[in-house]
Structure formats: structure tokens, C-alpha cells
Amino acid sequence: MERIPILRMGNLLLVTIQVDMHDQLARVLQDDLTSQIEKTGAKGVLIDISALDLVDSFIGRMIANISAMSRILDAQTVVVGMRPAVAITLVELGLDLAGVDTALDVERGMKRLRSRLAAASHDAPDTN
Amino acid sequence: MADSRTKTADIIKSDMADLLSDWKSELRAAVSDSRISGAELETQAAELLGLLSTAAAHGLDISTADWQPVREYLDVVSRSRAIKGFSSQETATFIFSLKKPLFKRVRRLLASEPAALADETWAVTEFVDALGMYTVKAFQKSREEVIARQQEEMLELSTPVIKLWDGIIALPMIGTLDSARTQVVMESLLQRIVDIGAEIAIIDITGVPTVDTLVAQHLLKTVTAIRLMGADCIISGIRPQIAQTIVHLGIDLQGVITKATLADALALALQRTGQAITKAKVA
Amino acid sequence: MPPTQTDTVSIRTEQDVVVARQHARRLALEAGFGIVDQTKIVTAASELARNVVVYGQGGVMRSEIVADGRRQGLRLAFVDEGPGIPDLKLALTDGWTSGKGLGLGLSGAKRLMHDFEIETFPGQGTRVTVTRWK
Numbered sequence: 362m363e364r365i366p367i368l369r370m371g372n373l374l375l376v377t378i379q380v381d382m383h384d385q386l387a388r389v390l391q392d393d394l395t396s397q398i399e400k401t402g403a404k405g406v407l408i409d410i411s412a413l414d415l416v417d418s419f420i421g422r423m424i425a426n427i428s429a430m431s432r433i434l435d436a437q438t439v440v441v442g443m444r445p446a447v448a449i450t451l452v453e454l455g456l457d458l459a460g461v462d463t464a465l466d467v468e469r470g471m472k473r474l475r476s477r478l479a480a481a482s483h484d485a486p487d488t489n
Numbered sequence: 490m491a492d493s494r495t496k497t498a499d500i501i502k503s504d505m506a507d508l509l510s511d512w513k514s515e516l517r518a519a520v521s522d523s524r525i526s527g528a529e530l531e532t533q534a535a536e537l538l539g540l541l542s543t544a545a546a547h548g549l550d551i552s553t554a555d556w557q558p559v560r561e562y563l564d565v566v567s568r569s570r571a572i573k574g575f576s577s578q579e580t581a582t583f584i585f586s587l588k589k590p591l592f593k594r595v596r597r598l599l600a601s602e603p604a605a606l607a608d609e610t611w612a613v614t615e616f617v618d619a620l621g622m623y624t625v626k627a628f629q630k631s632r633e634e635v636i637a638r639q640q641e642e643m644l645e646l647s648t649p650v651i652k653l654w655d656g657i658i659a660l661p662m663i664g665t666l667d668s669a670r671t672q673v674v675m676e677s678l679l680q681r682i683v684d685i686g687a688e689i690a691i692i693d694i695t696g697v698p699t700v701d702t703l704v705a706q707h708l709l710k711t712v713t714a715i716r717l718m719g720a721d722c723i724i725s726g727i728r729p730q731i732a733q734t735i736v737h738l739g740i741d742l743q744g745v746i747t748k749a750t751l752a753d754a755l756a757l758a759l760q761r762t763g764q765a766i767t768k769a770k771v772a
Numbered sequence: 773m774p775p776t777q778t779d780t781v782s783i784r785t786e787q788d789v790v791v792a793r794q795h796a797r798r799l800a801l802e803a804g805f806g807i808v809d810q811t812k813i814v815t816a817a818s819e820l821a822r823n824v825v826v827y828g829q830g831g832v833m834r835s836e837i838v839a840d841g842r843r844q845g846l847r848l849a850f851v852d853e854g855p856g857i858p859d860l861k862l863a864l865t866d867g868w869t870s871g872k873g874l875g876l877g878l879s880g881a882k883r884l885m886h887d888f889e890i891e892t893f894p895g896q897g898t899r900v901t902v903t904r905w906k
Contacts, residue, residue, distance in 0.1 A: 381794065415811055418880055443718045444811075446676075452714045453884055454884060465682070465720055
């Protein structure tokens, strides 16, 4: 079965969502991510949606779910690369992605994750 | 009908040089405009007549495939007239002044056959009118495209997006904002944020005299979209009147940061992006 | 002007929702819509196509480029012969943001398109027609 690959980078999980994701693929991704977080003890999830040319209510809900579920599993999520047209459409659609942290690109997303993890752990800043 | 088709085609073909020089004198009399030189006009007439001759051999229905080269040439001619600022009437005259020379030759050819003469004259009239109509339509389409493009350019010029510093861009908005303009501006601002990688966008409305509910909503939608994308937004330059309007209309700014001046907004943006400007030590 | 043509895309599975999106994208491009309008159209199509699969038990999407005087637009009609929508008012409530409504994405699609028409009869299916103008 077709699945979206999840890459592991240290204690981060990186997902790049391709275009034209059908609903089943989205459900599988949600399941895969949560089980991977648990299996690897990952503390951060970065979802790259720069290739997505649309985010509808189903995909939006999936993103919000992943963010919420990860938090429960003690991992932070950042979604990066949202296209302008997609952002405008989401606002028009009235989709509320509150609770989902976003960043412009992968680099900034990583930076954001690292600073959030450092803040969350109260330990010495991580030496990545 | 087959007869008159061939007759007109024959007239154009057999008498082309004379026909052309007659047409040119009609044109010289009708069109005296410095926007197009006499030489250019004559070149266009010659080229068009050549194309007409070839196409007319296949009949006088200008909507057919055989007439494609003529239509394309008329598109080019109308477009250049539109860009130069000619009127549609002036452009049509280019075609209609071909009637008299054609009628002259038809009369000469069919002087002894009044019925055929009438038929042929009618066929020529229909034919030239069709060409004229096509030219006018092409002209109008080009004119509309020119106007649309000019509007776009004006829009772009009136709201430039400026990079203030690393990761900080500013959009000074000037003049009254209407719904359409605000939407266009919003789209280009978002795209620039992605292109430049700006973490903070400052929208300065010092130069905006009034803001209505619709525009305020668009601005708020812009801010929401910017945040969705992972950047943030500061609105600066809100005049007292606009502040009053916002409160009167009950518009909820939803936690959007506002600053009185662009300078204040820049200071905040620098702070938030972890940058600082310090005074240089003078030796 | 070439005669307007209505294309029909069958929508039975989740994969067909993707096909419907792509078809809508292609037509939107053809009609000359800018990227933002395209995205709105395709997102609305995605919502409505999903409804056809999930609630309509399968159906079709009919698409055509339309003209109304001087303006051009894209019209999409989503037709199914499923159970129909019993409480239309509820269905058109903001399902997503407030947690109420049936989350049918109808209200979302309505917001993204200029014209929105819905005909539904319990037991006789549903037809949603949306249009976006340039």
C-alpha cells in the first residue's frame, strides 16, 4: 500500500507531503506518525506542505489532529511551507488551524522546533 | 454565388498593382496622422492586399481556415493601432477605404451587365464590411488588453513591497483602498513573504485616509493568512480617524500588533527577529 | 465562440476525489483563472466531491466553462442519488469551526465560490451547483 515516507533525523521526524493526497493516505499518515513518535521517542515533528497545492477541511483536520496527538505524546509539531494561495483559501474557508505551529520553510521550522524543545525541557540548550 | 466569389478574387489578383495604388491614395486622403508614417501605411496595405488575393481564391467567407493568415494579419495591425492610441474608427477606415477602388473595378468589369453588377457590388460590400467588423473587434480586444495591463502596472507601482532588513519587509499602502486593490495587494505581499523569506511583514497605512469594514476585513484576512504561513504581521501608521472607525465599526483586531509609526514597527520587528542596530563607535 | 461542453467525471471512491480535483484544476487553468481563484475552486471541488463519496454513495461531477454577458466563469455540479440531506439548514452551518453542523464542507464550498445552489430531497439524492466568475 502507498504510504507517505517518514524520515528520522535525530529526535525529529520529518514528513514531506506530496500533492494529491487522497483521504486514505492522510489517515494512514496520521496513524504512521503517531506510532513512529511512540516507537522512536521523537520529540519533534516537521511536516513540509510546500508541495501541497490545496488544503481542504479533511487535510486541515488531519494536520490539526497530528499536531494535537503529537503534543499528547510529548512531541512538538511544526508545519512548514504553506503556499500563499493555500493560506488565502484556508482563511476564506474559515478553517481554524489554531494550535498548529507554522514556519515559512524547513530551515526555520527546524529552528523553531529546537527552540520550543529547549524551552519545553528546561534543560541545557540541545547541542544539535 | 460561386461566380461572384471568383470575380472578386480575379479583380484583386489581376489588377493588384493598380488596386493597391488606388487604395493608397484613398488612405492618404483619409488618414493623415503622424502616429503612423505614410510608408508604414503603404507597407501594411500592400501586405494585406497580397494576403487577400491568396485567400479570396478560396471564397469570400472570412471565417474559414483559408482566411486565417488575413485574420492574423488584421490582429497584428489592430493591435499596433490600439497600442498607438488610434480610435476604432480610424482603424476601420484602413479597411473601408478599400471599397471605392474595388467598386470602381467591378463597375468597369460588369458595366454591360446591370444584374451581375448589382450582385457583385453587394458581394464586395459584404466582404469588406466583414473584414472591417473583424478589424474593429480585434482592435477593441487589444484595447481592453492594453487597459487591463496598464491597470495591473499601476496597481503594482502603487504598492511596492520593500525589504527593510533581513527577514523584515514593509508594505506602505497609499491612497484609498478598495476591495479589489486590497485583494491584489494581499496576494502579492504573501508571495513576496515566501520569495524573500520574511518572518515579519509591516503593513503601513499612514497614507490611507479612510478604512471601511470591507477593507478592514481584508486586512485582517491578510494578517491571518500571513500567520498561517508561518510569518507575522505588524500594522503601523494607524491615524486617529482610522482608530475611531475601527472602534465604531466594532472591528476586532484579533491580537494584531499595531504601532503608530513605521519606525516603531521596525524597532519591534528587529527585536523579534533577534537583531539589533547599535551605534558605531567613533574613533 | 466554441460551443460550451459539459464534462462528466465519475465520483465513486476516495481516489476519484483526487481525479475531480485535478479535473477542476485543469479547467480552471483553461478558463484563465489566477492561482488563488484556482485554489479556491479546487478546494471547493474537493469538499463537494468528498460529500458525493461519503454521503451520496457515489455520483458525478459535471463541469463547464460558462459565460454571463461579458464575464466568464467555471460551473461545477455535484450530483448523487444518495439519501439526500434531511436537515439542510444544519448542513449549511459552519461545521468546521464551531464543531456544530454535520461537517459536510458545504458551508466551506459556499464561501469559496460566488454562486451556490443546492437541491436535495430525502431519498432522492442531492445536487450542488457552484460557480466562480473571473
